[in-house]
Amino acid sequence: KSTRTMIVCVLAKAKFLKNGLIPSKPNIKWCFIVICLLFFSCREKFYIVVSESATTAEKIAAEELAANLANVYTNTSFTLKGENPVGAKAIYIGTPESMPDLRNEVGADTTLLAYDGYLIRGSKNKSIIFSKSPNGIVNGVYGLLESLNYGSYIHRDVIPARRSEKLTLKNFNTIINNPVVAQRINFAWHNFLSGYSAWDFEDWEHWITQSQKIGFNTIMLHSYGNSPMFNFKYNGKTKWVGRVANSKKGREWRIQHVNDIRRAIGGYVFEKDFFGSELTEESGVSHEIAVRRFTNNIIQYAHQRGMETIMSIDVDTKPAISQDIIQTLPEDARIKIAIPVIEFLNQSGGDFFIANPDTEVGYGYYKAQVQSLIADYPTLNNICLWFRIQPTPLMGLKKEDLPGTWQKEYENLVAQNPQAKTYWRSVGIFALGKITEAYKKAAAEIAPSTTISIGTWFKSFLPAADYFISKDVPFIFLDYPFAKSVMVNNEETFNQLKTIASHRQVTPIYWGQEDNGYYYGTPLKTVDSLGTKSKHAKLHGFGIIQWMQKSSELFMAQMNNQLWTTKLDEPLEVTIADYVTKHFKEGIRPLMNAYFLKWMNEGTAIGRESGIRFITKRTKNADQIQKTIKERMLLLEDALSLADTPDEKEPISYHYHLEKFISATIDV
Secondary structure, eight states: OHHHHHHHHHHHHHHHHHTTOSSSOOOHHHHHHHHHHHHHHHSEEEEEEEOTTSOHHHHHHHHHHHHHHHHHBTTEEEEEESSOOTTSEEEEEEOTTTOHHHHHHHGGGGGGOOTTOEEEEOOSSEEEEEOSSHHHHHHHHHHHHHHTTOEEOSSOEEOOOOBSSOOOOTTOOOEEEOBSSSEEEEEEOOOTTSGGGTOOHHHHHHHHHHHHHTTOOEEEEEEOTTOTTSOOEETTEEOOOOOOOOSSSOOOTTOOOOSOGGGSTTGGGOSSSSOSOGGGGOOHHHHHHHHHHHHHHHHHHHHHTTOEEEEEEEOSSTTTSOHHHHTTSOGGGEEEEEEOOBGGGTBOOEEEEEEOTTSHHHHHHHHHHHHHHHHHOTTOOEEEEEOOSSSOTTTTOOGGGSOHHHHHHHHHHHHHOGGGGGSTTHHHHHHHHHHHHHHHHHHHHHOTTOEEEEEOBSSTTHHHHHHHSOTTSOEEEEOSSTTTOHHHHSHHHHHHHHHHHTTSOEEEEEESSBTEEEEEESOOOOOTTHHHHHHHHTOSEEEEEOSOSGGGHHHHHHHHHTTBGGGTTOOHHHHHHHHHHHHSOTTTHHHHHHHHHHHHHHOOEEEETTSSSSOOSOOTTHHHHHHHHHHHHHHHHHHHHHOOSHHHHHHHHHHHHHHHHHHHHOOO
């Protein structure tokens, strides 16, 4: 009404001007105002209603819904509102806590919702996005947007073409969508071309935001034993840590340095003399402080979006177990062992000491670590104790290395289950169980809501860990060997997982790429029927470890889609078809559909990130690989000739040059 009144006044003034009743002349400004008022008076108003008492995550979701809808429905205005706009068209967003009345409107359907699931119900004037959790609200917002042909992927969003028609949800069918597993982890392993070494904070924000949009509810970070992400002080001594590396300094995991990256082949693309994140420019104590402040910002950003965070910390490598601190402990609080040489872990052999958590001062060593982690990262949800599969200080333990009381306890447990003696790393995992109890006790005293879990590579640890480690400790572990998905594709391992998952939380993490030889190029194979298999095994969660984002979009999308009830076990072909429809016009779609099917099923990847050389071995079947690359490049050339917009050209060009680069590395 107020807009119409203003228009009447403006038109009246214009009439008076025309009749000479007002001694001034009409001007461009008044004409522009009239046009704008007429335009906005024709736009339909749509309210996004979110309670003032809602969580930050719910409010962010409401803002993103309004912004995304406004980008497409140009004849509709979208306004955030904290109260009921009587008689107006609105989408109500809320949980039972933030908007209790919605529970009554949803009615019996509430019982059909999992914690992170969501319900979308459309009507002429009042539509609803309802969930039991703030993260579920974010899921619901992007579920609604997807139903309106928006697309979200780990690297980018796809916004549909602008529409002149007004938004209506009058005939919108009710959607109830639940995740098959409770925990969905995106694991950013800290290696050189990703994570702390290369990502500035806006890169982390983008990664976290996109991870949530595609269905993850948890991010996981890894702290090596020498990482400044995690440090602590005990008995007057501070643990030594290194630095986050860049191309010029901070040698870590065989990173090769150059004094000026601009002198390398192709180095003209760099503005500075090093490649690395802004974080890597700091030095000394200020660097350590900056890294921990930066990490807390990452965790806080995920927290405000309603996501959970896990930090895995090395507990079984030489840099992780501070000999400087342990040497200050009395003799009865130290366990003396001999460790072998492991060159790639920088483990020199000789005498070594572990703090005994059964003594008061030994327990204090572990408690100090938890205190430091919680002080630096107060909203951290889970501390994952990460151990190696090699004969590292813990995993290399023999029974005779154990204190006398531990030896008796171990023998008693083996007597109850003689097979336990034959389990892989039986003694080492028994000792890990003792140390895990110390971390659990400390967490219960300092931050009772913080979970202590354990993690490693491969499946071999499962029998011993399930027997020796208390059942309230979750397992989060990498599906290794990476290319075979043994966790769900091997019947013996599947049954083993199913048995363990019946009494503890189990979350396998699958590989999107692999840093020891399959680093850059086509992602690894996705897992068929992942949702049904995960549900049947009653797994608590699922995760993906990945380094590259752009080349992993289809892998990440299909793996996540399979774990939601509306897309349960979605085949790769369906994910590809949807991706192509959202990205390309009709004439290009057959070419790009054919390309992505070939690329995902026949493509290859190259490179070892963690070695002295990037290319470490001659490619097998090089002739055949080169042939398939050329076939795929021809499809891309044809598609590029038909592409009109930058949004269409960019992904085609990216894949063309990626294929060209990989082809150049293969020695025929």
